[in-house]
Amino acid sequence: MAVLQSPSQGNKANNPEVESPQHNKLEEGSKKLGMHIEDIFTDYINRTKIKLKRTLSGAGHENQHASSGKDKFTDYIDCGKVKLRTTSSVGGSVSCDAKTTPDLPVLQNTLIAMESIREASQRIARISAHLQPPNSQTEESCVLKRADCRAKGGAPGFKVAILGAAGGIGQPLAMLMKMNPLVSVLHLYDVVNTPGVTADIGHMDTGAVVRGFLGQPQLENALTGMDLVIIPAGVPRKPGMTRDDLFNINAGIVRTLCEGIAKCCPNAIVNLISNPVNSTVPIAAEVFKKAGTYDPKRLLGVTMLDVVRANTFVAEVLGLHPKEVDVPVVGGHAGVTILPLLSQVKPPSSFTPEETENLTKRIQDGGTEVVQAKAGAGSATLSMAYAAVKFADACLRGLRGDAGVVECAFVASEVTELPFFATKVRLGRRGAEEVYQLGPLNEYERVGLERAKKELAESIQKGVSFIRK
Numbered sequence: 473m474a475v476l477q478s479p480s481q482g483n484k485a486n487n488p489e490v491e492s493p494q495h496n497k498l499e500e501g502s503k504k505l506g507m508h509i510e511d512i513f514t515d516y517i518n519r520t521k522i523k524l525k526r527t528l529s530g531a532g533h534e535n536q537h538a539s540s541g542k543d544k545f546t547d548y549i550d551c552g553k554v555k556l557r558t559t560s561s562v563g564g565s566v567s568c569d570a571k572t573t574p575d576l577p578v579l580q581n582t583l584i585a586m587e588s589i590r591e592a593s594q595r596i597a598r599i600s601a602h603l604q605p606p607n608s609q610t611e612e613s614c615v616l617k618r619a620d621c622r623a624k625g626g627a628p629g630f631k632v633a634i635l636g637a638a639g640g641i642g643q644p645l646a647m648l649m650k651m652n653p654l655v656s657v658l659h660l661y662d663v664v665n666t667p668g669v670t671a672d673i674g675h676m677d678t679g680a681v682v683r684g685f686l687g688q689p690q691l692e693n694a695l696t697g698m699d700l701v702i703i704p705a706g707v708p709r710k711p712g713m714t715r716d717d718l719f720n721i722n723a724g725i726v727r728t729l730c731e732g733i734a735k736c737c738p739n740a741i742v743n744l745i746s747n748p749v750n751s752t753v754p755i756a757a758e759v760f761k762k763a764g765t766y767d768p769k770r771l772l773g774v775t776m777l778d779v780v781r782a783n784t785f786v787a788e789v790l791g792l793h794p795k796e797v798d799v800p801v802v803g804g805h806a807g808v809t810i811l812p813l814l815s816q817v818k819p820p821s822s823f824t825p826e827e828t829e830n831l832t833k834r835i836q837d838g839g840t841e842v843v844q845a846k847a848g849a850g851s852a853t854l855s856m857a858y859a860a861v862k863f864a865d866a867c868l869r870g871l872r873g874d875a876g877v878v879e880c881a882f883v884a885s886e887v888t889e890l891p892f893f894a895t896k897v898r899l900g901r902r903g904a905e906e907v908y909q910l911g912p913l914n915e916y917e918r919v920g921l922e923r924a925k926k927e928l929a930e931s932i933q934k935g936v937s938f939i940r941k
């Protein structure tokens with residue numbers, strides 16, 4: 473006979489029957505009748521040949537089917553993913569297609585009680601998922617394992633890891649990803665401070681289960697099974713530092729993290745934020761090639777902050793809401809390699825040469841504007857976290873199979889003679905499924921493109937040499 477199990481530990485593990493007030497009440501009632509609650513239910517199903525309509529809730533779709541008899545009841549007890557509810561108090565997922573009989577209230581009470589026990593179990597499972605450290609010993613000793621917790625309690629969605637999650641970008645990025653309904657599991661990895669960030673973010677009452685991972689020995693656990701990996705790990709630019717000054721520190725960090733990705737989640741989409749993006753993307757590509765896991769569609773350098781800034785600054789000039797403005801930004805993600813195509817702005821707009829010069833320069837120097845304003849206290853973190861989440865959300869919508877998801881990113885490309893270049897790309901189930909051409913450029917943009925390509929070629933080569941040397 474099926475039993476109602478509690479996921480909690482201690483004496484509950486020895487006594488799998490849940491001691492909730494509803495359950496006790498129900499047990500008392502069923503003892504009076506000389507039957508276990510499940511006997512009542514099975515007996516009822518068998519006698520009435522009642523038909524139960526079951527609703528399976530999935531990722532945005534409902535899958536309904538009907539079944540009847542004892543099997544159905546066993547199914548209910550055994551299948552933790554399925555939420556069955558009576559029509560009376562908890563909702564309407566189970567409906568009785570057969571004639572109602574005088575026993576129906578008994579059935580309904582039984583279902584309600586069982587449902588509350590199940591919900592209590594799910595709550596305990598969720599709490600345990602947050603509290604248990606990612607340690608295989610703990611997992612084994614837990615009555616309800618972590619995977620079961622997801623099956624019983626979690627919303628459907630994607631598994632996302634943030635590497636560098638305790639940093640200036642990482643923390644707000646983690647908070648915003650915890651709010652994203654497409655995320656079911658959020659892994660926060662850093663070499664410092666992840667327990668605190670995880671506890672903090674984990675208290676947010678949104679669907680994703682958050683788990684923290686600290687230091688190199690936990691990198692593999694953090695990465696295993698991930699659909700999307702976002703990397704803001706590294707050091708930011710300080711006043712007077714160029715993005716290329718960061719190269720030596722961040723190149724090594726990105727190499728190590730990408731080796732972990734190649735080993736533990738080679739099919740994940742990678743969103744690379746760590747600077748200099750113009751070099752770290754080629755570094756990541758070389759690491760994946762070495763490991764034999766390179767899929768150019770799945771490796772995306774995040775240039776979304778340039779687009780976000782361009783939309784904001786152009787909207788200011790045009791007197792529009794930034795949401796109404798779309799500015800393609802191509803090339804790369806440093807200084808003159810950032811090339812906003814103002815001739816292609818939507819809605820179609822014209823700018824004076826002076827406006828074009830000022831806007832282009834402001835977009836290219838947006839990072840410096842923040843570094844100087846923060847006066848030694850860091851670089852762009854909040855706007856970057858916003859941009860990273862906007863881009864990650866687009867990647868997840870692509871993974872889900874949404875049509876027409878198009879954003880700019882720095883990817884492997886044949887648009888120019890360079891092996892990597894940022895343009896608009898269409899995001900799909902396999903990442904950047906289509907890389908769009910530049911479109912018609914005006915004279916100002918053609919000059920800018922040549923300048924951008926010259927600098928980009930050097931940065932790309934620097935990244936490739938870092939791994940091949």
Ligand SMILES: NC(=O)c1ccc[n+]([C@@H]2O[C@H](COP(=O)([O-])OP(=O)(O)OC[C@H]3O[C@@H](n4cnc5c(N)ncnc54)[C@H](O)[C@@H]3O)[C@@H](O)[C@H]2O)c1
Nearest residue numbers: 636638639640641662663704705706707708745746747777
């Ligand atoms: N792509 C963009 O548009 C863009 C914009 C702004 C900043 N950035 C870059 O993002 C990176 C992070 O910036 P930040 O302001 O958050 O810096 P930060 O120093 O505040 O945070 C970086 C985090 O990375 C962690 N870290 C360091 N080594 C690590 C490793 N081996 N594994 C995992 N985590 C590690 C640090 O502990 C820290 O918590 C920098 O390289 C910065 O230049 C990119």
